[in-house]
Amino acid sequence: MINAIVPYYGSARMVAANVGEALNGCTWVGIPFFGSGCEVKYIKARTIVCGDLHKHVINLADVISNPLSCAELRAKLHDLPFADAVLADAQARLREFAYEKTRWNSRIQWAVDYFVAAWMARNGVAGTDSEFSAGLSTRWNAAGGDSVTRFRNATESLTEWSEMMRRCTFLAMDFREFLDKCKDNEETGIYVDCPFFEGGEKYKHSFTDKDHEDLASWLRAFEKARVVCRFYEHPEVRRLYDGWTFKEFAGRKQTNAEAPELLVINRV
16 A cells, blocks of 8 residues: 555655654544645544645545545546656646636546646655656666556555545645644644755745744644644754654655654653
8 A cells, every 4th residue: 555645745654653653542633734644544533634735635635535536536547547648738737727716526637637746756746846847757777666556556545545534624724724723632633744944945835934933832832732743853943842752763855865853742
């Protein structure tokens, strides 16, 4: 099974299981930065509410979570050739897409196009400014996996993802609006994987220093809920979350260079 619904830039695939462990015991979990969704299968909460400003990935996740629409999505993807013309057509439609005019009967095609743009292009382009202009992922040597196989495996995995994501609600919204609705009680868990310091500017919806300050202020207000954040090591992270528990794990950057990852937790 593929471990994320899209190969998102900077996704938490290496620490996803640790995120689930850190949220054990929470019956409701809010995720204001959904991204690739790789953590969902490790989170045991009865209810998961996922938000993100990236409307394309939120629509894809919503379509996958419904068994009927997921089956139609999978059937449409199954018939597609792995070809540069297919990718280019999907990217062109996505660049011109008007979210506000979308009706449910066109949301499946929207999901098809975004899935194609994410999985036919190279890993780590999804979620960035260049996600709708990247070329076809083509393997020119015997090293590593095969791009066509990766796309087919991702398509086959949709049925399993649909089953896992049936307990999820998907909303396109800013993290401030999202966190304002979260309840501060011991049953609540909040998982935050926002764009990082030094590297987060590559995201389609990047983060400013003011955004980091605002986020930390919102999160520090939770006294009973368990808050788990993912970051790379950075002095500003240590400053903003002083007094929280820092757990370090092995990780890698998008370039495959080693980079320790942190889970920063308000209470253990």
